[in-house]
Amino acid sequence: DVKVTQSSRYLVKRTGEKVFLECVQDMDHENMFWYRQDPGLGLRLIYFSYDVKMKEKGDIPEGYSVSREKKERFSLILESASTNQTSMYLCASSSVLFGQHTGELFFGEGSRLTVL
Amino acid sequence: AQRVTQPEKLLSVFKGAPVELKCNYSYSGSPELFWYVQYSRQRLQLLLRHISRESIKGFTADLNKGETSFHLKKPFAQEEDSAMYYCAPLAPDDKIIFGKGTRLHILP
Numbered sequence: 001d002v003k004v005t006q007s008s009r010y011l012v013k014r015t016g017e018k019v020f021l022e023c024v025q026d027m028d029h030e031n032m033f034w035y036r037q038d039p040g041l042g043l044r045l046i047y048f049s050y051d052v053k054m055k056e057k058g059d060i061p062e063g064y065s066v067s068r069e070k071k072e073r074f075s076l077i078l079e080s081a082s083t084n085q086t087s088m089y090l091c092a093s094s095s096v097l098f099g100q101h102t103g104e105l106f107f108g109e110g111s112r113l114t115v116l
Numbered sequence: 117a118q119r120v121t122q123p124e125k126l127l128s129v130f131k132g133a134p135v136e137l138k139c140n141y142s143y144s145g146s147p148e149l150f151w152y153v154q155y156s157r158q159r160l161q162l163l164l165r166h167i168s169r170e171s172i173k174g175f176t177a178d179l180n181k182g183e184t185s186f187h188l189k190k191p192f193a194q195e196e197d198s199a200m201y202y203c204a205p206l207a208p209d210d211k212i213i214f215g216k217g218t219r220l221h222i223l224p
Contacts, residue, residue, distance in 0.1 A: 031210065040125065042202060042216035043160075050210060058211065090160065094212075103148050103206040107160040 003027070006091050006108035013115050019078040021111050023091030031094045031101060032074035034058075034066060036087040037110070043090065049074055050096075081115045088112050119143075122203055122215035129193045130223045137188040137218050139177075139203030147205040149186040151177055152214070154200045163188075163201070173197070198222045 007022040025032065031050050035043040035058075045058030047066040055066050063085060067075045074093075078085055089112075092105040121140045129135050141147065153163040164172045166179045166186060177188045186203060203215040 033212070035214070040216065042122075043214040045211060045213060048211065056209075056211075059213070092160075101206060101210045103150060103165065103212060104162050105152070105160075105212060109159055 004091055004093055004106050004108040006089075006111045008111050009109065011111060011113045013081050013113065015080075015082055015115060017081050017115075019081050019113065019115075021076040021078075021089055021091075021113070023074045023076070023108055024072050025074075025091075025093040025106070026072065027093060027095070027106065028071065029093035029106070030071075030096045032068065033092040033094075033105065034064075034074065034076045035090045035092065036060070037090055038087050046076065046089075078113075081113075083115050086113060086115045120203055120205055120213060120215040122201075122218050124218045125216070126219045126221065128221045128223055131195055132192050135188075135190040135193045135197065135220065137201050137203075137220065139186045139188065139215060141184050141186065141203075141205050143184075143205050143207060145208065146181065147207060149177070149179060150204045150206065150212070151175070151186075151188050152202045152204055154202070155196075156199070160202070193220075193222050195222045195224065 004025045033048040034046040044060050049055045049068040065077045088110045091108040119142045149166045151163040154160045175190045202217045
């Protein structure tokens, strides 16, 4: 069974702290994504990566960075957390078939971050 | 800008009634389109994609290129269909951009 695992389900941090959100997938997928999910705003893409050490900005990258040192792991970093980054963060992965993105995303359970 | 619009935030439908969740997109070319669903306390998951032309859990979605729509339909709603539904096109740059979602509430 395919699996995307987000290491932290719930986190509470203070303004200005550095926050790491970890995501691991066991499906050997090439693509990995970070979204944030907010009521009324849906899912907004923060960053995605289509290969190790590669990253692309999504629609709302400001205040975030990412790291992909290994194929299975994609980390989201908040260098200095702010209250407006309180949200549910979803990691997802997807595969490439015959050189094309399949488009089917497999999601983790989410990490709910509260910044006080 | 490439966009996807789901005009209804909340849709309440009686059990047994037909369901239609609307999605309009403004992408150039012919994007591949998906519907994702999130049931209460579960992960977001793929419901169906237009290219497969499948019916999943009784839902179907027809791509109308003229109207640039990809509405999700089911003839008879069931209580277990209550969930959050997202329309999501696959853009040419491999990004998958989600609509804001529609919460479907099935009334008994």
